[in-house]
Amino acid sequence: MIGYGRQSISQEDIEAVVEVLNSDFLTQGPAVEAFELALTEKCQSKHALAVCNGTAALHLACLALEIGKDDHVWVSAISFVASANAARYCGAYVDFVDISPENGLISIEALKEKLAEADKNGILPKALVVVHLAGQSCDMQAIQTLCLKYDIKIIEDACHALGGTYKNAPVGKCQFSDITVFSFHPVKPITSGEGGALLTNDDSIAHKARILANHGIVRDCDSFQTQSHGPWYYEMQELGFNYRLTDIQAALGLSQLKRLDMFTDRRRLLANMYSEALATSSIPVKPLTQASNQCSAYHLFIVRQSSKLDNKSLFQSLHDHGIGCQLHYMPIFMHPYYSQEGYPVLSGAMDFYTTALSLPLFPDMTEETMQKVLNALAACCR
Numbered sequence: 001m002i003g004y005g006r007q008s009i010s011q012e013d014i015e016a017v018v019e020v021l022n023s024d025f026l027t028q029g030p031a032v033e034a035f036e037l038a039l040t041e042k043c044q045s046k047h048a049l050a051v052c053n054g055t056a057a058l059h060l061a062c063l064a065l066e067i068g069k070d071d072h073v074w075v076s077a078i079s080f081v082a083s084a085n086a087a088r089y090c091g092a093y094v095d096f097v098d099i100s101p102e103n104g105l106i107s108i109e110a111l112k113e114k115l116a117e118a119d120k121n122g123i124l125p126k127a128l129v130v131v132h133l134a135g136q137s138c139d140m141q142a143i144q145t146l147c148l149k150y151d152i153k154i155i156e157d158a159c160h161a162l163g164g165t166y167k168n169a170p171v172g173k174c175q176f177s178d179i180t181v182f183s184f185h186p187v188k189p190i191t192s193g194e195g196g197a198l199l200t201n202d203d204s205i206a207h208k209a210r211i212l213a214n215h216g217i218v219r220d221c222d223s224f225q226t227q228s229h230g231p232w233y234y235e236m237q238e239l240g241f242n243y244r245l246t247d248i249q250a251a252l253g254l255s256q257l258k259r260l261d262m263f264t265d266r267r268r269l270l271a272n273m274y275s276e277a278l279a280t281s282s283i284p285v286k287p288l289t290q291a292s293n294q295c296s297a298y299h300l301f302i303v304r305q306s307s308k309l310d311n312k313s314l315f316q317s318l319h320d321h322g323i324g325c326q327l328h329y330m331p332i333f334m335h336p337y338y339s340q341e342g343y344p345v346l347s348g349a350m351d352f353y354t355t356a357l358s359l360p361l362f363p364d365m366t367e368e369t370m371q372k373v374l375n376a377l378a379a380c381c382r
């Protein structure tokens, strides 16, 4: 079975991990710091905090923005559940914004209308989580313009989008948002096994997130609330978590980050080849429409199909041909945990759900493999 995505591990990656295993520190050593620095350089952000996974980074993002009980947080309707769960961990109400079915990204029109309606009802959200689905950047400037009007914080869930650009700047620069979050799960643009990061240009957000990622413990004597009892002294000032990344993972992440450009180039090349092959074939599937103000990292190659088969049948038929396509994603509001709250069914998200499929795409994918996928698609749609 050809999976929809997989990691690419080099000899250098292996050696970087072995080096940490032979060193003094398996966690909280120099590799995490080096990884964080490399992330800020790559993404042109002021701060980066490496943590144990993308979900933890999202949770810390909500905590650092002081989202709590009775706050409202809006989330793009098509994403992995973690995008919404982070706000729920803080006790906030979650609501969903519809997407544009041609690219799966938050619909600026839907957001605008929903904000006007919420403003009328006097229940505006404290934060908005936008999702750079498949590696394409959302239209951040338009989103920021809308959010500034109502003083709403913006979190970019860029778990798919490391390596992508928006208006010629790297995703993660946080030019039009408060925080950007990445994941380093093996299917994502680079991997550290499990891992994630929170990027921001705001000193106070960075400081808060860093303390909360380490139990809420403060070691800087200038920030102590009571007088130090001695050299061993540290203070836990609020209820934090152990969301740290290990040095073993950071070494892998850092080594992978060095090859990010190569990975991204390869993904883009393969995506172009797919697009050209599909455009010149009679296969009734179309890639997502790419906005011209961004350049996708192509974490996923999502197509929308208009074959005689419904999505379930085409999915099954492709699997029968050995093609492990996936579906990213069922709208979050359809998961029982959320649907029992009676969220409205959003039509753009439903349209996307019933037509979108992710075809295999990963840096080590060969042209021969792509041809197999295309042949299988042609056979299934015939």
Ligand SMILES: *Cc1c(COP(=O)(O)O)cnc(C)c1O
Binding pocket: 053, 054, 055, 056, 079, 080, 082, 083, 131, 157, 159, 160, 182, 183, 184, 185, 194, 195, 196
């Ligand atoms: C993978 C992913 C996450 C969660 O990241 P983990 O590292 O698996 O915790 C969150 N949001 C999106 C959009 C993702 O794809």
